[in-house]
Amino acid sequence: MMEDMEMTAEDGDNVEFSTNATTIDPSVISSRIRQSTSLQKEEQRMQDDTATSSDQPHFPKLSAVQASGNRVEYRRVRCPPHRYTPLREHWENILTPLVEYLKLQVRFNTKTRSVEMKTSPHTIDTGALQKGADFVSAFMLGFEVQDAVALLRLDDLYVESFQVTDVKLLRGDHLSRAIGRVAGQDGKTRFAIENATRTRIVVADQRIHLLGSFANLRVARNAICDLILGAPPGKVYNNMRNVAKRMLERY
Numbered sequence: 001m002m003e004d005m006e007m008t009a010e011d012g013d014n015v016e017f018s019t020n021a022t023t024i025d026p027s028v029i030s031s032r033i034r035q036s037t038s039l040q041k042e043e044q045r046m047q048d049d050t051a052t053s054s055d056q057p058h059f060p061k062l063s064a065v066q067a068s069g070n071r072v073e074y075r076r077v078r079c080p081p082h083r084y085t086p087l088r089e090h091w092e093n094i095l096t097p098l099v100e101y102l103k104l105q106v107r108f109n110t111k112t113r114s115v116e117m118k119t120s121p122h123t124i125d126t127g128a129l130q131k132g133a134d135f136v137s138a139f140m141l142g143f144e145v146q147d148a149v150a151l152l153r154l155d156d157l158y159v160e161s162f163q164v165t166d167v168k169l170l171r172g173d174h175l176s177r178a179i180g181r182v183a184g185q186d187g188k189t190r191f192a193i194e195n196a197t198r199t200r201i202v203v204a205d206q207r208i209h210l211l212g213s214f215a216n217l218r219v220a221r222n223a224i225c226d227l228i229l230g231a232p233p234g235k236v237y238n239n240m241r242n243v244a245k246r247m248l249e250r251y
Contacts, residue, residue, distance in 0.1 A: 003212035068222050075133040083140050087115075093145045094136065097152055102128040134159070143208045148211075160210045160217050165230045179203065181227045189233055196240035198247070208221045218245055 079087055087094070091108070094115075098106045103122040108115055115136050119129055131152050138148035138159055149159050164170065170178050183203050183208050190201050197220040199212030208224060210217050223236050 021250070036076060073119050073129050075117045075129050076109075076112075076114050077117075077133055077136040077140060079108075079113070079140060083142070084113065088140075088193075089141070090145050094111070094139060096189060097135070097149055102104075102132050103153060104132050106132075108215060126245055138211060142204050143200055143209070147200045156213050157211065158214060160221065162208060162221075163227055164206045164208065166226050175206070178228045178230075181210065181230075181233060182224055189227070189236070192237060192240050193220050196244040196247075227248050 087108075095106055098104050098117065103120060103121045103124060104117050106115065106117050117129060117132050117136070123129070126129075134152050135148050138151055139145060141159065141161065144210055151159075155174040164178055164182075165176060168178070181189070184192070190203065193199070195203055197212065197216045198218050199220045201211075203221065203222070210220055210224075212220065223240060226236055226239075228232070
């Protein structure tokens with residue numbers, strides 16, 4: 001017997017192993033894993049949860065009309081006289097996102113000179129009507145269509161309006177000079193504030209309208225208030241340059 005074992009060891013390359021001896025039975029290994037009763041219950045519960053999660057019912061999303069109890073909602077935005085011509089020129093650009101993106105029914109009432117919107121059975125988003133009203137209202141305030149469309153795409157944009165006299169009671173030439181300081185020569189100051197704070201500014205007579213995020217609106221509003229109160233434009237330029245640098249470092 002020993003001689004046979006020595007002969008097989010001396011052959012080296014001719015040594016053969018039985019496949020039965022090297023095969024691992026998974027049932028034997030799993031039986032060697034011992035768990036406490038609490039762990040077994042937890043594992044069984046997880047398996048049951050995964051089994052039942054695939055069997056959960058799927059409910060389709062309710063449309064805006066169904067969510068409101070099958071009631072049709074309306075919004076009406078009045079068109080000021082000085083925005084009637086721009087509305088007629090950009091009517092197709094305004095109508096496209098309202099109808100195709102928000103699935104609203106839109107018309108322009110020539111008697112009341114207002115844009116009327118209402119929900120339809122195809123309207124899915126429950127906040128689509130309010131988004132459309134905000135979009136049209138921003139255009140009526142004087143913003144471009146490309147800027148106002150951002151209200152439909154982003155949820156963290158706001159429109160803020162105030163008058164120059166809300167900051168400081170000015171009359172006559174003092175009021176005109178304050179408005180001129182906000183606008184700047186050829187709109188240079190307004191463009192500098194817009195580019196530095198990533199906002200959009202509309203100066204309509206004594207009214208100032210701002211469009212942007214909450215934090216950016218605060219920075220732009222402070223700059224405009226400084227100009228109204230009499231700060232020199234050079235100082236505001238320097239502040240805007242520092243704000244632009246901080247924003248570039250942040251993003």
